[in-house]
Amino acid sequence: MSMTTRQLRSLLGEDGVLRLSLEETEIADPAPHEVVVRVEATPINPSDLGLLFGMSDMSTARFSGTPESPVVEADVSEAGQRLMAGRVGQSLPVGNEGAGTVIAAGDSDEAQALLGKTVGLLGGELYAGLRLLPAAMCLPLREGATAEQSASCFVNPMTALGMTETMRMEGHKALVHTAAASNLGQMLNRICIADGIDLVNIVRKDEQAEILRNLGAQHIVNSSSDTFSDDLFAALRETGATLAFDAIGGGRLVSDIFSAMERVAVADMDEYSRYGSSTFKQVYIYGSLDFSPTTLQRSFGLAWGLGGWLLPNFLARAGAEVVGRMRSRVADELTTTFASHYSQRISLTDVLTPEAIAVYGRQATGEKFLIEPQR
Amino acid sequence: MSMTTRQLRSLLGEDGVLRLSLEETEIADPAPHEVVVRVEATPINPSDLGLLFGMSDMSTARFSGTPESPVVEADVSEAGQRLMAGRVGQSLPVGNEGAGTVIAAGDSDEAQALLGKTVGLLGGELYAGLRLLPAAMCLPLREGATAEQSASCFVNPMTALGMTETMRMEGHKALVHTAAASNLGQMLNRICIADGIDLVNIVRKDEQAEILRNLGAQHIVNSSSDTFSDDLFAALRETGATLAFDAIGGGRLVSDIFSAMERVAVADMDEYSRYGSSTFKQVYIYGSLDFSPTTLQRSFGLAWGLGGWLLPNFLARAGAEVVGRMRSRVADELTTTFASHYSQRISLTDVLTPEAIAVYGRQATGEKFLIEPQR
Numbered sequence: 001m002s003m004t005t006r007q008l009r010s011l012l013g014e015d016g017v018l019r020l021s022l023e024e025t026e027i028a029d030p031a032p033h034e035v036v037v038r039v040e041a042t043p044i045n046p047s048d049l050g051l052l053f054g055m056s057d058m059s060t061a062r063f064s065g066t067p068e069s070p071v072v073e074a075d076v077s078e079a080g081q082r083l084m085a086g087r088v089g090q091s092l093p094v095g096n097e098g099a100g101t102v103i104a105a106g107d108s109d110e111a112q113a114l115l116g117k118t119v120g121l122l123g124g125e126l127y128a129g130l131r132l133l134p135a136a137m138c139l140p141l142r143e144g145a146t147a148e149q150s151a152s153c154f155v156n157p158m159t160a161l162g163m164t165e166t167m168r169m170e171g172h173k174a175l176v177h178t179a180a181a182s183n184l185g186q187m188l189n190r191i192c193i194a195d196g197i198d199l200v201n202i203v204r205k206d207e208q209a210e211i212l213r214n215l216g217a218q219h220i221v222n223s224s225s226d227t228f229s230d231d232l233f234a235a236l237r238e239t240g241a242t243l244a245f246d247a248i249g250g251g252r253l254v255s256d257i258f259s260a261m262e263r264v265a266v267a268d269m270d271e272y273s274r275y276g277s278s279t280f281k282q283v284y285i286y287g288s289l290d291f292s293p294t295t296l297q298r299s300f301g302l303a304w305g306l307g308g309w310l311l312p313n314f315l316a317r318a319g320a321e322v323v324g325r326m327r328s329r330v331a332d333e334l335t336t337t338f339a340s341h342y343s344q345r346i347s348l349t350d351v352l353t354p355e356a357i358a359v360y361g362r363q364a365t366g367e368k369f370l371i372e373p374q375r
Numbered sequence: 376m377s378m379t380t381r382q383l384r385s386l387l388g389e390d391g392v393l394r395l396s397l398e399e400t401e402i403a404d405p406a407p408h409e410v411v412v413r414v415e416a417t418p419i420n421p422s423d424l425g426l427l428f429g430m431s432d433m434s435t436a437r438f439s440g441t442p443e444s445p446v447v448e449a450d451v452s453e454a455g456q457r458l459m460a461g462r463v464g465q466s467l468p469v470g471n472e473g474a475g476t477v478i479a480a481g482d483s484d485e486a487q488a489l490l491g492k493t494v495g496l497l498g499g500e501l502y503a504g505l506r507l508l509p510a511a512m513c514l515p516l517r518e519g520a521t522a523e524q525s526a527s528c529f530v531n532p533m534t535a536l537g538m539t540e541t542m543r544m545e546g547h548k549a550l551v552h553t554a555a556a557s558n559l560g561q562m563l564n565r566i567c568i569a570d571g572i573d574l575v576n577i578v579r580k581d582e583q584a585e586i587l588r589n590l591g592a593q594h595i596v597n598s599s600s601d602t603f604s605d606d607l608f609a610a611l612r613e614t615g616a617t618l619a620f621d622a623i624g625g626g627r628l629v630s631d632i633f634s635a636m637e638r639v640a641v642a643d644m645d646e647y648s649r650y651g652s653s654t655f656k657q658v659y660i661y662g663s664l665d666f667s668p669t670t671l672q673r674s675f676g677l678a679w680g681l682g683g684w685l686l687p688n689f690l691a692r693a694g695a696e697v698v699g700r701m702r703s704r705v706a707d708e709l710t711t712t713f714a715s716h717y718s719q720r721i722s723l724t725d726v727l728t729p730e731a732i733a734v735y736g737r738q739a740t741g742e743k744f745l746i747e748p749q750r
Contacts, residue, residue, distance in 0.1 A: 090647055272465055
């Protein structure tokens with residue numbers, strides 16, 4: 001048996017031009033522990049766009065090729081080229097997660113057990129018709145789950161659960177989340193409501209606040225409001241949240257969160273200290289909706305920590321037992337807590353059209369694309 | 376017995392004016408566990424200046440009072456007043472550490488044992504003639520140690536030792552230090568040379584590099600040099616340092632350190648990852664020589680942590696055994712590893728003169744003042 005498939009690839013050339021195209025690739029016969037999955041649904045997540053666009057300036061995009069084999073080229077600034085130096089000349093397959101049907105399996109029992117099943121997938125290279133990968137990287141789903149329901153069963157669900165697990169592991173009692181009306185943010189609200197965790201949602205627009213209110217969120221503050229600083233203070237005071245997850249990265253929101261947490265801590269101090277409170281405050285940056293620098297005013301004492309947060313690193317730290325518990329909950333609550341909603345369903349070739357890029361490239365709340373490679 | 380003493384106090388008024396003066400204060404009779412120390416030597420550390428000047432603009436300073444009882448007043452900006460809101464109206468005694476002779480003691484054996492001894496002191500309120508404090512807060516010194524030798528035996532020595540202890544506790548193998556030619560930086564070099572720890576010293580001037588070279592420092596990079604980025608990369612590559620302590624705080628040096636550490640980590644990776652390396656990089660900000668915002672470019676992956684570092688918080692975390700070991704080493708190596716050098720010796724009233732403020736207020740390397748309250 002010999003199979004080929006088309007993969008969506010991103011290649012940054014020596015000339016500073018990023019090239020997106022569909023490349024025909026051979027799929028080897030599965031080794032005993034491997035399976036071949038027909039990819040039926042794979043979402044475009046913010047975490048995919050970094051690899052896809054590679055810091056190119058999409059306003060310079062040129063569209064060529066044929067309708068069946070479109071090509072997009074765009075320029076990368078010199079600063080971007082320096083940051084991306086590690087990937088120059090490598091044709092990189094895109095697509096972090098997805099779901100599909102196992103159509104071929106190696107000889108091991110583990111692989112054979114998946115034959116014909118619908119599975120969730122993490123592991124990259126999923127903007128493709130077929131994907132060869134170890135059976136252990138497939139999440140077998142409960143009876144009746146469809147590929148569309150399962151397409152986003154890793155990145156957002158495990159990240160949202162990872163936030164509440166981090167809260168417990170690091171001894172905090174409540175959470176703050178920014179860009180809180182995102183698909184991920186909505187899942188996090190459902191988890192926190194179910195588990196009785198206080199969650200402070202920070203959004204930028206009234207419509208986003210409305211989405212969360214309709215989900216039953218208790219604490220919603222709008223960073224565009226004139227009263228943001230006081231609203232955030234009040235929400236933090238009420239919840240006692242000393243841990244935040246930030247999807248934005250750039251600008252001064254992280255600094256504002258630290259300052260508001262410190263204001264709460266200082267309000268309970270009997271005596272002035274120029275070193276601020278001893279209440280430890282932690283913010284994790286897990287996304288980069290804003291690529292501008294993070295600006296810290298440092299007017300929040302010395303008991304604080306800021307760090308990057310990346311799902312694979314967290315899973316490695318959490319260990320097999322915690323990860324197993326998280327995966328099992330995702331499978332159980334796939335169509336409730338962890339339901340994702342898509343605004344558009346497109347084919348692999350559609351991904352490379354100006355019309356689609358103009359929408360999914362914006363990463364606007366409510367605009368989530370699902371790729372259906374079998375279209 | 377009733378005693379009074381003069382204390383140097385800093386008071387921020389409702390009107391936004393900071394007022395420095397010497398105030399006569401009563402010293403109560405020592406309780407059984409307490410002692411009264413005649414303060415003979417107390418340094419002006421960067422960590423004292425924050426409380427002393429309270430973000431006032433010393434270019435607006437007005438000098439009044441009498442030669443025996445001078446008064447300095449200076450304006451605090453509205454932003455500064457907001458940051459300092461917690462101290463408005465409180466007359467705060469200044470002076471973190473010092474040394475002197477125990478001249479009265481409570482009835483406990485512990486207190487009585489110190490009578491007549493020279494001791495090192497941590498605990499604030501030391502810009503004063505006398506200080507009443509618990510015997511447990513005194514560090515008894517080895518026979519023959521003078522007050523001047525002992526005046527700086529807490530903040531810098533324990534901070535420098537705290538850096539190498541942190542390195543071990545958090546699993547790093549080498550260190551980076553900024554503003555590295557400071558008194559503290561020189562101690563850290565002596566510790567690292569004695570203990571065989573690789574230390575990358577970052578300085579801003581050639582004269583500072585020279586000071587460290589004369590101490591035997593192996594890795595010195597100048598952040599003002601055109602080749603800084605490559606020099607830092609080379610030093611990090613050679614040492615494998617993934618932990619830095621930064622005294623500066625503001626600007627982009629922290630970001631540059633993370634970027635250089637990441638460049639080293641990525642150089643050893645076989646495969647490109649848009650999330651960067653999985654090598655964990657940590658920077659602690661322990662000072663604020665530059666009050667401007669910390670600017671993070673975030674071009675260093677997601678495996679990083681940034682935090683504040685404060686000696687009392689570290690000591691609480693390290694526990695009694697580690698702290699006891701650190702204190703004992705300070706006493707043993709007081710005149711070698713932990714020797715401090717002073718450029719000027721002044722009286723309490725001298726502290727409030729324009730001539731002195733013009734020099735110690737600059738926090739320049741090599742300019743360290745010792746106050747001798749008995750002058």
